[in-house]
Amino acid sequence: MRPIGFNKRxxxxxxxxxxxxxxxxxxxxDVVVRFAGDSGDGMQLTGANFTQSTALYGNDLSTFPDFxxxxxxxxxxxxxxxxxxxxxxxxDITTAGDAWDVLVAMNPAALVTNIDNLIEGGLLIVDSGAxxxxxxNKAKYQSNPLEDGSLGAFRVLxxxxxxxxxxxxxxxxxxxxxxxxxxxxxxxxxVMWLFDRDLRTTIENIGTKFSxxxxxxxxxxxxxxxxxxYGETAELPAGIHVYIVPKAKVAPGTYRNVTGTTALAWxxxxxxxxxxxxxxxxxxxxxxxxxxxxELTNRKEFRINTxxxxxxIAAVCAAIGASFAGSLGVTSSAGPGIALKAEGIAxxxxxxxxxxxxNTQRGGPSTGLPTKTEQxxxxxxxxxxxxxxxxxxxxxxxxxxxxxVAIEAVRLATKYMTPVMLLSDGxxxxxxEPWKIPDPDTLTPFPVKYHTEKAGFNPSLRNDVTLARxxxxxxxxxxxxxxxxxxxxFETGDISYDPDNHQKMTDLRRAKVARxxxxxxxxxxxxxxxxxxxxxxxxxSTFGAIHQAVKRARSEGLDVSHIQVRYIxxxxxxxxxxxxxxxxxxxxxxxxxxxxRLLRSEYLIDAEGINKVAGQPxxxxxxxxxxHEKNAALESQA
Amino acid sequence: MNDALPKLTLKDYASxxxxxxxxxxxxxxxxxxxxxxxxxxxxxxENQVFVSGIGCASRFPYYMNTYGFHTIHGRAPxxxxxxxxxxxxxxxxxxTGDGDGFSIGGNHMMxxxxxxxxxxxxxxxxxxxxxxxxxxxxxSQAGTRSPSSPExxxxxxxxxxxxxxxxxxxxxxxxxxxxxxxxxxVVKRGFGHKGTAFIEILQNCPIYxxxxxxxxxxxxxAADFRVELxxxxxxxxxxxxxxxxxxxxxNLTLEVITIDNSESDSELLVHDETNKAQAxxxxxxxxxxxxxxxxxxxxxxxxxxxxxxxxLLTKSRQTSSSLKELLxxxxxxxxx
Numbered sequence: 001m002r003p004i005g006f007n008k009r010x011x012x013x014x015x016x017x018x019x020x021x022x023x024x025x026x027x028x029x030d031v032v033v034r035f036a037g038d039s040g041d042g043m044q045l046t047g048a049n050f051t052q053s054t055a056l057y058g059n060d061l062s063t064f065p066d067f068x069x070x071x072x073x074x075x076x077x078x079x080x081x082x083x084x085x086x087x088x089x090x091x092d093i094t095t096a097g098d099a100w101d102v103l104v105a106m107n108p109a110a111l112v113t114n115i116d117n118l119i120e121g122g123l124l125i126v127d128s129g130a131x132x133x134x135x136x137n138k139a140k141y142q143s144n145p146l147e148d149g150s151l152g153a154f155r156v157l158x159x160x161x162x163x164x165x166x167x168x169x170x171x172x173x174x175x176x177x178x179x180x181x182x183x184x185x186x187x188x189x190x191v192m193w194l195f196d197r198d199l200r201t202t203i204e205n206i207g208t209k210f211s212x213x214x215x216x217x218x219x220x221x222x223x224x225x226x227x228x229x230y231g232e233t234a235e236l237p238a239g240i241h242v243y244i245v246p247k248a249k250v251a252p253g254t255y256r257n258v259t260g261t262t263a264l265a266w267x268x269x270x271x272x273x274x275x276x277x278x279x280x281x282x283x284x285x286x287x288x289x290x291x292x293x294x295e296l297t298n299r300k301e302f303r304i305n306t307x308x309x310x311x312x313i314a315a316v317c318a319a320i321g322a323s324f325a326g327s328l329g330v331t332s333s334a335g336p337g338i339a340l341k342a343e344g345i346a347x348x349x350x351x352x353x354x355x356x357x358x359n360t361q362r363g364g365p366s367t368g369l370p371t372k373t374e375q376x377x378x379x380x381x382x383x384x385x386x387x388x389x390x391x392x393x394x395x396x397x398x399x400x401x402x403x404x405v406a407i408e409a410v411r412l413a414t415k416y417m418t419p420v421m422l423l424s425d426g427x428x429x430x431x432x433e434p435w436k437i438p439d440p441d442t443l444t445p446f447p448v449k450y451h452t453e454k455a456g457f458n459p460s461l462r463n464d465v466t467l468a469r470x471x472x473x474x475x476x477x478x479x480x481x482x483x484x485x486x487x488x489x490f491e492t493g494d495i496s497y498d499p500d501n502h503q504k505m506t507d508l509r510r511a512k513v514a515r516x517x518x519x520x521x522x523x524x525x526x527x528x529x530x531x532x533x534x535x536x537x538x539x540x541s542t543f544g545a546i547h548q549a550v551k552r553a554r555s556e557g558l559d560v561s562h563i564q565v566r567y568i569x570x571x572x573x574x575x576x577x578x579x580x581x582x583x584x585x586x587x588x589x590x591x592x593x594x595x596x597r598l599l600r601s602e603y604l605i606d607a608e609g610i611n612k613v614a615g616q617p618x619x620x621x622x623x624x625x626x627x628h629e630k631n632a633a634l635e636s637q638a
Numbered sequence: 639m640n641d642a643l644p645k646l647t648l649k650d651y652a653s654x655x656x657x658x659x660x661x662x663x664x665x666x667x668x669x670x671x672x673x674x675x676x677x678x679x680x681x682x683x684e685n686q687v688f689v690s691g692i693g694c695a696s697r698f699p700y701y702m703n704t705y706g707f708h709t710i711h712g713r714a715p716x717x718x719x720x721x722x723x724x725x726x727x728x729x730x731x732x733x734t735g736d737g738d739g740f741s742i743g744g745n746h747m748m749x750x751x752x753x754x755x756x757x758x759x760x761x762x763x764x765x766x767x768x769x770x771x772x773x774x775x776x777x778s779q780a781g782t783r784s785p786s787s788p789e790x791x792x793x794x795x796x797x798x799x800x801x802x803x804x805x806x807x808x809x810x811x812x813x814x815x816x817x818x819x820x821x822x823x824v825v826k827r828g829f830g831h832k833g834t835a836f837i838e839i840l841q842n843c844p845i846y847x848x849x850x851x852x853x854x855x856x857x858x859x860a861a862d863f864r865v866e867l868x869x870x871x872x873x874x875x876x877x878x879x880x881x882x883x884x885x886x887x888x889n890l891t892l893e894v895i896t897i898d899n900s901e902s903d904s905e906l907l908v909h910d911e912t913n914k915a916q917a918x919x920x921x922x923x924x925x926x927x928x929x930x931x932x933x934x935x936x937x938x939x940x941x942x943x944x945x946x947x948x949x950l951l952t953k954s955r956q957t958s959s960s961l962k963e964l965l966x967x968x969x970x971x972x973x974x
Contacts, residue, residue, distance in 0.1 A: 052969055118816050196948070252974055253973060254966065257969070300955070301955055309716065313746075314745070314746050317720065318723065319718025319720060321716065323724075324720075324721055325720070325722075327689075435963045438959075441962075474685070477684040480684055480703055484708025485708060495700065
């Protein structure tokens with residue numbers, strides 16, 4: 001086998017610049033804005049408010065918060081830069097954008113860490129008040145970039161926001177430090193003006209957020225209005241004006257913004273309702289998975305209880321205990337924590353108890369890049385247990401998809417009495433997109449049935465179709481039984497060291513997971529033809545970049561299709577046949593080639609990888625370049 | 639409630655599985671005492687759940703005709719916590735050993751104690767690893783010769799009851815495998831305790847650590863080597879009941895005194911189960927200078943974790959809510 005995934009592209013991914021952004025024009029199709037500042041500058045809040053008003057304006061959008069691992073990094077440091085990126089436009093938006101059209105840099109550190117990705121001719125808004133000798137030094141600038149001509153390629157709007165905001169909030173007598181905290185709102189006001197956004201929802205949000213300190217609320221609102229007024233009245237450099245991004249054509253309905261984490265939490269809630277079961281979410285805090293615990297712990301009005309365990313192992317074990325008792329145990333972590341849970345997951349597999357494990361993947365190995373995204377836990381999800389211990393593995397593709405995938409995880413776990421691994425990642429967890437809110441009444445219930453029949457009971461009775469064993473919960477008279485990690489007799493459920501029995505039980509565990517393939521949808525092509533020249537096969541959060549790249553390539557007339565795989569184990573029954581219908585199969589992954597190995601070993605197909613392990617999602621241009629390259633190679637062969 | 643329950647006996651609580659401990663193992667005696675005690679607890683059999691980790695002791699659930707879960711090494715307290723959180727109506731028992739509970743599972747033990755989860759922990763302490771064939775354990779005395787310490791172990795042992803006290807346990811007791819009456823009484827009190835009841839059972843391993851508790855177990859000499867504590871009563875021991883424990887108030891230590899007159903009687907320490915400082919000193923007593931304290935060393939009334947957790951659920955569920963409302967909560971917008 002020739003090496004896969006370690007081709008030249010792995011080392012330095014080719015990228016194509018996408019050039020349809022023209023800030024020269026008044027009307028633009030889509031725009032990427034990146035707010036970057038110090039951790040304490042409130043960039044996430046700024047971004048969230050801009051996102052909301054953009055959604056209300058009617059653009060499609062996708063957002064990506066990019067924050068440092070440090071909680072309170074030293075002020076002005078490059079590693080303390082926190083950024084929020086939003087891509088919005090008139091057509092379907094599925095990524096947070098490759099490069100930014102507008103960069104807001106609140107200090108030199110934010111500028112130096114983000115300027116490389118601002119497009120030529122892009123708009124740079126800087127707070128010149130933060131470009132002090134001290135801050136320039138912290139960002140390791142030899143000279144002030146606002147004065148040395150190094151920013152000549154951009155439209156630079158350099159404003160002393162420090163000074164402007166102090167003047168704007170002067171009537172509130174906040175004191176210097178508190179007054180300066182309003183600079184993010186001043187900046188937001190300016191950007192709101194730039195894209196013709198309505199200030200009202202943000203004004204409401206500020207009022208709610210600072211309801212206990214009306215002065216602070218009023219000052220922030222005043223700062224935002226001042227920033228907005230600045231745009232309206234100031235003499236701006238040529239080429240800087242209001243940009244109109246026409247509304248997207250989206251299906252009618254009620255929409256909301258949702259992050260992957262929230263959608264996943266709500267999917268678990270929906271799953272518990274559909275399964276008619278109580279859910280115990282047991283977890284140990286870890287970045288970037290902790291927000292799932294936070295979200296669910298505030299949802300106890302549903303059939304949810306949460307338990308912050310003392311460690312990852314205790315978390316998975318408490319979840320398993322809950323499942324034994326007749327609830328559904330769910331646990332959640334990121335890679336290092338999932339590794340710790342491995343023994344517990346195998347216990348759930350051995351005892352055939354339902355369990356959902358959510359892995360919000362992050363950069364590894366070890367502590368790796370805790371706040372950055374990666375897809376490098378697929379091998380662990382599929383293979384990472386002692387013994388022959390198959391479990392179903394499913395992956396969410398978009399923030400919204402997290403809702404459906406969470407429901408599916410609950411369905412599979414309870415129907416098949418098995419642990420189910422749900423793969424999300426740091427990007428999906430934090431990224432947000434507008435969601436056409438589904439009607440819960442249209443979701444199909446899958447109520448759990450506990451075993452109650454005493455006659456002929458033993459804990460190894462099973463369903464002939466699903467092979468799932470019966471679920472007899474403690475408290476049921478006459479069904480007292482013991483289960484455990486020691487191999488159990490196929491017929492009785494009692495301890496058994498019999499060699500033939502172990503073979504039979506091992507085969508059973510494998511068959512049970514394999515049979516799930518009969519209970520999941522056949523693989524569909526999400527964009528393009530069902531056979532042809534090139535199939536780009538994605539799983540997980542690479543969806544957005546692949547989708548846009550395939551769309552662009554197809555608009556250029558290339559024969560390329562996008563296949564997005566949700567079911568990693570077992571794979572859809574028709575996937576092999578489907579992939580064989582293409583001349584070339586290309587698999588972009590944010591790892592060194594994990595899913596591709598699965599596809600190659602499962603189907604003996606000559607798939608090729610595009611691999612990126614940079615802590616950042618794929619860019620559309622990177623996938624597009626790979627498509628062009630592959631297409632050229634196929635044409636030269638022909 | 640008791641009247642409604644069927645009259646059961648020891649046999650009803652014995653499963654159909656063949657017991658496979660070594661002949662002479664202290665676990666047999668404990669199993670029998672617990673099976674005998676169960677009908678006396680006045681609780682439905684189907685509500686009893688025995689959870690264990692890994693080790694000789696952890697085979698225990700297989701032999702009980704109740705619900706049982708033989709889990710993984712050291713994690714029984716966590717699994718038990720999940721069970722109890724999911725269904726507070728269940729009576730949850732954790733069966734563990736000195737290795738399972740205080741070596742690989744030490745972390746969970748600490749937290750199940752401090753949280754005061756409502757369950758019973760029976761720690762079978764034989765001061766040795768049995769199932770893995772005789773290596774020294776975290777409770778083995780320093781110098782224990784074993785396959786992994788041929789020249790004698792160089793680890794200092796920990797005291798399970800002191801660990802339990804330090805972890806914030808609210809019911810801490812010690813008893814002996816073969817003392818059926820004492821064991822049953824202590825376990826019964828632990829069962830009645832609201833919260834985590836921790837009961838250390840000194841248990842003989844006839845194969846790898848035989849006789850380690852001989853002094854406190856051998857009826858001929860035990861009275862001189864153990865003191866049976868009773869709440870509100872002076873700490874007196876000895877075959878002739880002629881020895882006692884006194885608190886030296888000068889240096890805050892316990893002393894063994896000989897009771898020879900009524901004057902010394904008044905100096906005796908009166909056991910107060912609710913006195914933590916005293917419990918720590920009593921739990922720390924080891925031979926040969928001191929008798930080993932058995933009985934309920936400490937108890938404290940505190941709400942249980944499970945009750946508190948369910949109170950939060952009840953509070954949250956006072957207001958009804960639907961999934962539809964949740965999905966539409968916060969900012970939404972309509973596209974026509």
